[in-house]
Amino acid sequence: MGPIRVVVHGALGRVGQEVVKAVCREPDTQLVGVVDLKAAGDSLSLPDGSGTVPFSNDLDFILTSCRPEVMVDFTTARATMPAVRAAAKQEVNLVIGTTGLTADDLGEIDRLATEHKIGVVVAPNFALGAVLMMHLAGIAAKYLDSAEIIELHHDQKIDAPSGTALSTARAMAAARGKPFLRPKEPEKALDRRGEQGEGVTVHSVRLPGLLAHQEVLLGAPGQTLSIRHDTISRECFMPGVMLAVREVVKRRGLTRGLDTLLGL
Numbered sequence: 001m002g003p004i005r006v007v008v009h010g011a012l013g014r015v016g017q018e019v020v021k022a023v024c025r026e027p028d029t030q031l032v033g034v035v036d037l038k039a040a041g042d043s044l045s046l047p048d049g050s051g052t053v054p055f056s057n058d059l060d061f062i063l064t065s066c067r068p069e070v071m072v073d074f075t076t077a078r079a080t081m082p083a084v085r086a087a088a089k090q091e092v093n094l095v096i097g098t099t100g101l102t103a104d105d106l107g108e109i110d111r112l113a114t115e116h117k118i119g120v121v122v123a124p125n126f127a128l129g130a131v132l133m134m135h136l137a138g139i140a141a142k143y144l145d146s147a148e149i150i151e152l153h154h155d156q157k158i159d160a161p162s163g164t165a166l167s168t169a170r171a172m173a174a175a176r177g178k179p180f181l182r183p184k185e186p187e188k189a190l191d192r193r194g195e196q197g198e199g200v201t202v203h204s205v206r207l208p209g210l211l212a213h214q215e216v217l218l219g220a221p222g223q224t225l226s227i228r229h230d231t232i233s234r235e236c237f238m239p240g241v242m243l244a245v246r247e248v249v250k251r252r253g254l255t256r257g258l259d260t261l262l263g264l
């Protein structure tokens with residue numbers, strides 16, 4: 001069996017550029033084409049200078065001419081769905097990191113995956129440490145009665161609170177199975193302290209100099225527990241992305257999040 005043939009959609013983006021490097025670095029994957037809205041020229045030089053791959057802003061053209069087995073997508077929510085439809089039609093498996101997809105989008109992805117018998121991995125966070133942070137927070141949520149989350153991101157981030165913070169709050173509430181204890185404070189004061197997600201107050205910090213960080217704080221009388229994850233560079237997403245690329249060709253249907261792939 002040869003290397004897994006991969007196309008990167010959003011190849012000029014901050015994460016897309018890292019995916020291009022990671023796919024080229026690994027011996028069991030092969031970059032066969034790249035797509036970006038900002039494509040200039042019809043080829044992109046490989047990061048190690050060993051050659052070029054076809055480059056276009058026309059996804060259909062790249063899918064038809066390069067015959068990938070997997071397309072990795074880090075673009076925008078608006079760009080992802082048309083790309084998913086095009087790739088599914090050509091029976092190309094999908095690894096999707098783009099955030100901001102709606103429940104309807106995920107429903108359609110699920111349907112397309114089944115209809116076209118392809119594998120799809122959609123993960124709002126490919127950083128293994130962040131996935132573990134959420135998993136550990138879910139375990140702790142069963143034992144400690146109060147929790148708050150501080151999420152800290154670079155000042156270019158459009159959404160607040162972050163998707164990761166909201167999914168952490170949801171996972172903690174689901175694992176706990178009963179409401180967290182809230183401080184007895186007037187509703188108005190609670191509103192001013194941050195966004196409420198599943199009984200967990202989420203505080204959002206936006207500052208230049210930060211990348212992506214999250215601290216889950218749990219409290220009980222006489223003790224606190226902090227679970228913190230820090231993203232130092234976008235390279236942190238690559239082990240998760242490459243795991244998904246290797247796994248998605250073996251799977252059918254939609255897999256949400258890395259937990260299943262990691263056996264958590």
Ligand SMILES: NC(=O)c1ccc[n+]([C@@H]2O[C@H](COP(=O)([O-])OP(=O)(O)OC[C@H]3O[C@@H](n4cnc5c(N)ncnc54)[C@H](O)[C@@H]3O)[C@@H](O)[C@H]2O)c1
Pocket residue numbers: 009010011012013014015016035036037038057074075076077078079096097098099100123124125126127237
């Ligand atoms: N799942 C994760 O772990 C994870 C991690 C980081 C970022 N993200 C998400 O990934 C996405 C991309 O993040 P980024 O920081 O790389 O953004 P970015 O703006 O740096 O890159 C996006 C790229 O997509 C391209 N693009 C936009 N529309 C397109 C279209 N219609 N066709 C082709 N290319 C198109 C842009 O030209 C750009 O190069 C965001 O949704 C972000 O929230 C997810």
